[in-house]
Each structure stands twice: as structure tokens, then as C-alpha cells.
Amino acid sequence: MKSVDITHRLNVFQEACERLGLKITHQRMEIYRAVIMTENHPDAVSVYHRVKKRIPMISLDTVYRNLKLLAKHGLISIVGLSQESLRFDGNMTPHHHFACVKCGMIRDFNSPAIGHLPIPEEVKGFGSPVSVHLEVKGLCATCKKSSRRN
Ligand SMILES: [Zn+2]
Ligand SMILES: [Zn+2]
Known part of the structure; x- marks a missing residue:
């Protein structure tokens, strides 16, 4: 993502936090930035590794709690429902996912x-539909290539 877009999205994020009454902390901004900087739909551990480069004192627990909080307020979303590895998505516009069944890569x-x-x-x-999300499962290009070699 272009740095202009990032700055814009961080501004929008700040406004949304203010509206929701969420404190805007340096940690929170960095955690959000780490999610939107990548198309990887990162889990908490990879967000933690990214943020740690900028805030060395941060703990995984803090990162995890913030991610869950942001998701609860609809600022990011949670992809998949497996509790052991929640993945987070900073793209809040309607979109669909391709998920690799082998390496777990997720792309919009x-x-x-x-x-x-x-x-x-x-x-x-069951209730009133709000949006439609489709997940296409398959082998990503990298996994496909390596399975052909074996
Ligand atoms: Zn793959
Ligand atoms: Zn996504």
C-alpha cells in the first residue's frame, strides 16, 4: 500500500477511535498500521513481530488484546474461526478471500x-443478511509449484 494511503487510513482510524471513545495510543496506532500494511491477513504473532521492530517493549499479550478490541469495534475483522490462530484483516470494504489449504496464505x-x-x-x-463473503480454497501458486517439484 502507498504511504499516502496509509497516512489517510491512519487518520480515518484516529477519527473512528475518537468516535468510539477508544484511547488513541502509540501502541494502538502501530498495531493497526501493522495490520493494514500487509495483504497477508496476519495472525497476532506476526503483527507482534512487526510492531516489536518499532516498539521493542511491547508484549504479545498487548498486541493480542488490542487486535481483539479493534475487531470488536469493527475497525478490523477476524478471518476464520479457528481459535488457535485468529487472522486479522484491515480491509473493511466488502471483499472475498482466496485461502491456500497448504500454507494458509489468504488474499483478497x-x-x-x-x-x-x-x-x-x-x-x-436465520436472520437478516448484511453482506456476502465467499472463500475460495485452493493451492496458492507457490505451493502448487513446490508440489509439482516433489
Ligand atoms: Zn500455499
Ligand atoms: Zn481480506
């Missing part, structure tokens, strides 16, 4: 067509 893609798919009647019995 857009498809207006998928967004407009008719929602089955059955779903309406």
Missing part, C-alpha cells in the same frame, strides 16, 4: 457478481 479479491448473488430463502430464516 473483489467480485461484484458474487456480491449480487441471490441469498437462499433458508438464510432469511
Whole structure:
């Protein structure tokens, strides 16, 4: 992401925190920046490693608590539901995911067509739909290449 975009998104983030009554701390800003800087949908440990370069004293627990807090307030989102490795997503615009079943790589893609798919009647019995998210599972290009070599 371009640095102008990052600055813009950090400003938007600050405004959102103010609106939500969340304290804007240096740590919190750096944690958010670490999530939006990458397209990798990082887990807490990789966010921690990134932030640690800028704030050496930070603990994994602090990073984890902040990520959960940001997700709770809708500033980032949680991808997947496996408790042992929550992944975080800084892209809050509607989008879909490609997930590699081997290495866990997750990438965003857009498809207006998928967004407009008719929602089955059955779903309406569960509640009111807000958005449609599609996950395409597969082998990423890197994993595909290495499996061909073996
Ligand atoms: Zn892969
Ligand atoms: Zn995403």
C-alpha cells in the first residue's frame, strides 16, 4: 500500500477511535498500521513481530488484546474461526478471500457478481443478511509449484 494511503487510513482510524471513545495510543496506532500494511491477513504473532521492530517493549499479550478490541469495534475483522490462530484483516470494504489449504496464505479479491448473488430463502430464516463473503480454497501458486517439484 502507498504511504499516502496509509497516512489517510491512519487518520480515518484516529477519527473512528475518537468516535468510539477508544484511547488513541502509540501502541494502538502501530498495531493497526501493522495490520493494514500487509495483504497477508496476519495472525497476532506476526503483527507482534512487526510492531516489536518499532516498539521493542511491547508484549504479545498487548498486541493480542488490542487486535481483539479493534475487531470488536469493527475497525478490523477476524478471518476464520479457528481459535488457535485468529487472522486479522484491515480491509473493511466488502471483499472475498482466496485461502491456500497448504500454507494458509489468504488474499483478497473483489467480485461484484458474487456480491449480487441471490441469498437462499433458508438464510432469511436465520436472520437478516448484511453482506456476502465467499472463500475460495485452493493451492496458492507457490505451493502448487513446490508440489509439482516433489
Ligand atoms: Zn500455499
Ligand atoms: Zn481480506
